[in-house]
Amino acid sequence: MTAHAIVSTYYAAFNAKDWTKMLSLLSDDIRHDSNQGDTQIGKEAFTKFLHHMDDCYDETLTDMVILTETTGTRVACEFVVNGTYKKTDGDLPAAKGQTYVLPAGSFLEVANGKITRVTTYYNLPLWESLVLG
Template sequence: MTTKEIITAYYDAFNRGDTDAMCALLASDVAHHVNEGSVRHGIDAFREFSAHMTACYKETLTDIVIFVEGDRAAAEFTVNGAYLADDDGLPPANGQTYKLPGGAFFALKDGKITRVTTYYNLSDWIAQVAG
């Protein structure tokens, strides 16, 4: 698969809620840099984070545009979500919906994603769910 095909497959799996398919695209030592959080290393940490996110949020990404330069990629997208369960340090959840722009950066090696760095505007998200 090309870099663009790998990133496209990653987001297709995300939108299906298929963590196993996402993990199949990751290097075993993947570095996952989450917005406003610490770096998680390895597929097990990625899977744990994904399980937490699935419990608290239901998200679909639209308007995805992928940019590729060699073994690096970037994506811009719209996050369409619902806040399902309280997440530590954030406002209470009661199914609030939100829509905000987001982006991610990727590094790849030998056909696997070695780094995922995700960004969105947390203040915008809080304003939308706090009502």
């Protein structure tokens, strides 16, 4: 499978909330750089992050554009996050079922048929303004 196909399958699994399929596409030593916070290494840490996010948010990605570079190992993905804030996440604003639409993007690396890095960026102050109304 090409890097483009792997990442396309990964995000299709995200939208289907098929966490098992999504996790199967990650290397055991996946490097996850979240928008806010420290870099996490390993599938166990990513799984914990994924369950936390699923607990607090219901999100679907639309308007996806996936680009790969010539070696086929790096992928950039632009998308729009369409979400519902289900449960208050730490020190963030209180969740009351607010909905939001937020542009975002990710950079991924692929090696040996697995995703080895996921780095995601979005505008946190904009998200906060959307959920605060």
